[in-house]
Amino acid sequence: MNWSTNAWEHIKPIYNSIVKMPFITELREGTLPVEKFQFYMAQDSHYLEHFGRSLAIIASRIQEVTDMLAFIKFAEGAIVVENALHESYFKEFNLTGKGNMQPACHHYVHSLKSTATLASVEVAVAAVLPCFWIYREVGTFIYENQNTAANPYKKWIDTYAGDDFDVLVKQAIEIADRLASKCTTAQQQAMTDAFCTSSHLEFQFWDAAYTLRTWEDSL
Numbered sequence: 335m336n337w338s339t340n341a342w343e344h345i346k347p348i349y350n351s352i353v354k355m356p357f358i359t360e361l362r363e364g365t366l367p368v369e370k371f372q373f374y375m376a377q378d379s380h381y382l383e384h385f386g387r388s389l390a391i392i393a394s395r396i397q398e399v400t401d402m403l404a405f406i407k408f409a410e411g412a413i414v415v416e417n418a419l420h421e422s423y424f425k426e427f428n429l430t431g432k433g434n435m436q437p438a439c440h441h442y443v444h445s446l447k448s449t450a451t452l453a454s455v456e457v458a459v460a461a462v463l464p465c466f467w468i469y470r471e472v473g474t475f476i477y478e479n480q481n482t483a484a485n486p487y488k489k490w491i492d493t494y495a496g497d498d499f500d501v502l503v504k505q506a507i508e509i510a511d512r513l514a515s516k517c518t519t520a521q522q523q524a525m526t527d528a529f530c531t532s533s534h535l536e537f538q539f540w541d542a543a544y545t546l547r548t549w550e551d552s553l
């Protein structure tokens with residue numbers, strides 16, 4: 335079994351919990367309250383910047399030049415393509431600024447940036463993979479289970495369920511598997527641990543948006 339198939343088996347319970355989250359159900363049905371989506375969009379703007387930085391760090395550390403190019407393109411995608419989605423939603427929902435980074439986003443981006451910088455490059459690649467893979471699965475799940483044509487979140491759904499995105503995800507998985515195939519069992523386990531941590535943080539990111547969790551909540 336290749337590394338990614340095994341890693342996905344490990345996070346299956348997390349993925350199954352994600353698709354049952356009220357945030358995802360209501361996004362799919364188009365009933366998600368706008369303030370929760372606004373919170374998500376604002377936090378995701380912060381996320382994309384730092385996710386892009388993490389990808390650029392990985393690009394500079396990865397050995398093969400073709401993989402470097404792939405990571406440079408992923409970083410560009412995070413900043414350019416996804417920001418376009420955010421800009422249109424910022425306008426549509428009258429969001430003026432992104433405000434401060436809140437706990438779940440802060441936790442996630444700092445985890446990614448420290449892994450991208452301090453862990454082995456294989457582990458760093460494994461840590462960013464759930465961002466691609468879980469979004470493709472969630473996007474496709476929502477796309478295939480829609481019950482309304484007039485969903486205000488349609489652009490979001492179409493982005494992650496689309497073929498263009500699928501190409502990127504396959505490329506990221508292929509790179510992770512190729513690197514893993516040259517690793518020891520212990521190194522592969524460290525990759526799986528990083529993959530699981532980021533999957534948990536994906537769950538937390540949506541949960542925080544649904545509950546509108548801010549630093550002030552824990553005072």
Ligand SMILES: Cc1ncc(C[n+]2csc(CCO)c2C)c(N)n1
Pocket residue numbers: 378381382385407408409410411412416464465466469502536539
């Ligand atoms: C919390 C959070 N996690 C993952 C993504 C998805 N995503 C962001 S950038 C990128 C790669 C672009 O090359 C992908 C897949 C998101 N938007 N927000």
